[in-house]
Amino acid sequence: MLFKLQEEAALRQSDQTKMTSPFDCQYCTAPLLGKKYVLKDDNLYCVSCYDRIFCNYCEQCKEPIESDSKDLCYKNWHWHEGCFRCTKCNHSLVEKPFVAKDERLLCTECYSNECSSKCFHCKRTIMPGSRKMEFKGNYWHETCFVCEHCRQPIGTKPLISKETGNYCVPCFEKEFANYCNFCKKVITTGGVTFRDQIWHKECFLCSGCRKELCEEEFMSRDDYPFCLDCYSHLYAKKCAACTKPITGLRGAKFICFQDRQWHSECFNCGKCSVSLVGEGFLTQDTEILCRKCGSGVDTDN
Known part of the structure; x- marks a missing residue:
């Protein structure tokens, strides 16, 4: 019995000595001298134990990536070297640029064809990483986004768009712009036309009080615009009955x-107030009278 206990103690001591050997597998304690091994975190592992404990699984084939294979890693995903391919064209992506989209790997050409914008001018793909210009919901290559007249790149400079294309400001002013009759500056949008001349809306003013007229009714005199108040005060005839100005606006008739x-509506008999529009009438001094009220009265008409 004593011998057996001593033997078991010797075996335990032998096992402890074996496990603490710096040349044994950290996991299975197999001796590694003269064998292949893997060093991880300053510990030695036989190839079998290392593959079983630490190897990653390939995203493509789902098989383990063993220690004798190259492990290609991207964002905690792993592939065998032969499995690292474009999911659309199946070309290898090893040492080539690629894009990850919706957990898929795409080469730049497939990504461009599938996801990239097309140039509004040349209709070709705008490659990832290249600069693109956006305007009114469309995209251009930087070299395609040019002034329609001088053909120089517009970039981020101010531009003016017409149906015929986009123009840099100097070319637009040279080719198309009208000049305000008042301030003599370029009118780029909108404007008010009067007597074959054009004004900025904010420059089209009453010649009397300088009130803006672009949203107002107005009258003209000697080719000058006037608001209704100024025109009535300065030029309008006064009604002989109500003494208010007669402007003739909106097709209003006057006698x-x-x-x-x-x-x-004011041309009425001075006695009975009946309308005399389209009727014969008589006059007495400054009054106008219907034929009935004016009967027997000396008249001028």
Whole structure:
């Protein structure tokens, strides 16, 4: 019995000595002298133990990537060297540029064909990494986004767009722009036309009070625009009945007789107030009378 206990103690001591040997596998304790091994975190592992414990699995074939194979890694994903391919054209991506999209790897050509914008001018793909210009929801190569007139790249400089294309400001002003009749500066958009001349909206003002007229009704006198108040005050005839200005706006009719004018609704008999529009009438001093009220009265008409 004593011998057996001593033998077991000797075996345990032998096992402890064996496990603590610097040339044994850290996991299975197999001696590594003269054999292949893998060093990880300053510990030695036989190839079998290392592959079983530490190897990664390939995203493509789902097989382990053993220690004698190259492990290609991207964002915690791993591939065998032969499995690292474009998911669309199947060409190898080893030492080539690629793009990851929706957990797929694509070569730059496949990515461009599938995902990249097309140039509005030349219709070719705008390759990833190249500079592209965006305007009104469309995209251009930087070298394709040029002024329609001078053909120079516009880049981020101000531009003006027309149906015929995009123009840099100097070319647009030279080729198309109108100049305000008031301030003499270029009118790029909008404007007000009057007497075959054009104004900026903010420059089209009443010649009397300088009020903006672009959203207002106005009258003209000697080719000058006036707001209704100024025109009425300065030039409009006064109704002989109500003394208010007669402008003739909106097709309003008025009556003229000798040196006097009336609004059509004001041209009434001075006694009975019946309308005299389209009717015969008589006059008595400054009054106008219907035939009935004017009967037996000396008249001028």
